[in-house]
Amino acid sequence: LQSADKPMLLTFDDIIRLRKRLENGLLRTGLLIYLDNIYNHYLSMPANERHSIVVRIGDNAEVYPEETTYLAKSRVIGDHNVILQRWNVYRHWHDFAVVRFLDIPWRRKSRRIIWRGVSTGDGERARFAEKYARHPNSGIDVGITNFVQHEKLNKEIMKPHCSVRKQLRYRYIICIEGNDVATALKWVLASNSVCFMKQPKCESWLRESRLRPGVHYVELNNDFSNLEKQYTWALAHEQECLQIVKNANEYMKQFRNPKHQERLSKKVFQDYVRKRHEQIQVSQ
Structure with a gap:
């Protein structure tokens, strides 16, 4: 698995x-989560139907020139060669599952806006932090918590880690894509806070492409240049923000039953395996 981030x-x-x-320590352990997901999906099928698959493991959502349809956790929006799966569930869905126990009412939240994250991705998060970590507007609270990529960046843009519980004390929360999707987006949309983000480039089981600016989130420009303007608008339009929160919460209701979501993911997997096998048989 030297190129596990590419279809194989x-x-x-x-x-x-x-x-x-x-299990014997011969491969990096981060792969085990995905291999376990795939293994368990295979077990949901009869033994004689467990045919081969093409799969991409990890967070690297790119468009590949091959015409082969394959399974993955995420994809570039519009890349219909990728069949989405609900994988790496704890990392991407645990905070969504518990947010209702951590959240507080809107009226008790700070009127500030926050972003915290690590420097994953193509440098966009780091550029955003460079622009806003030292912003003169005291209502804007932005910072990188760890340099996992782009280690040579200015350490002055670093700020302490902020737990989900602490971020939920803010009325306005920014979500920024990393290597693929914004992991925090799921719990933010399910919370009593307003999501601020650009129109997404990638999507996952959440189907980020179905989210609508002004309906489910407050839209930011691709270069984030309108953050302060949109923040000022939100401060002056509380009822509109509360409606956006309501719309986002409604969208997230479809994901509340994890057992149902797991069954759907397995059904998609099964359909893919059978369809792929049928196509191979026809071509031969």
């Missing part, structure tokens, strides 16, 4: 062998 052909037996290699 795998069989059920490959998955079994790779899981054993991971």
Whole structure:
């Protein structure tokens, strides 16, 4: 798995062998989550139907020139060669599942706007932090919490980690895509706070492409140049913000039942495996 972030052909037996290699410390452990997801999806099928798949493991959402349809956790919006799966569930859906226990009412939240995150992605997060971490508007609270990529950046844009519980004390929360989607987006949309973000480039099981600016979130320019303007607008338009929160919460209701979502993901997986096998049989 030297190029696990690119589409690759795998069989059920490959998955079994790779899981054993991971358990023996021969591969990086981050892959085990995805291999376990794929293994469990395979187990939902009869043994004689566990045919080969093409899959991309990890967060690297790129458009590849190959025409092969493959499975992945995320995709560039509009790349219909990718079939989305609900994988790496704890990382991407745990905070969504518990946000209702951590959140507080709108009226008790600070009127400030916050973003915290690590420097993943193509440098966009770092550029955003460079622009706003030292902004003179005291209502804007922005900072990088850790340099996991782009380590040579200005350390002055760093700020302490801020837990989900603490971020929920703010009325306005910014979401920025990293290597693919913005992981925080799910819990932010399910909260009593307003999401601020650009129109997304990538989508996951959440189907970010279905979110509408001005309906589910406050839209930011691609270069984030209108952040202060949009923040000022939000401060002056509380009722409109509350409606956006209501719309976002309504959108997230469809994901509340994790068992149902898991069944859907397995059904998509099964349909893909069978369809791919049928196409191979026809071509032969």
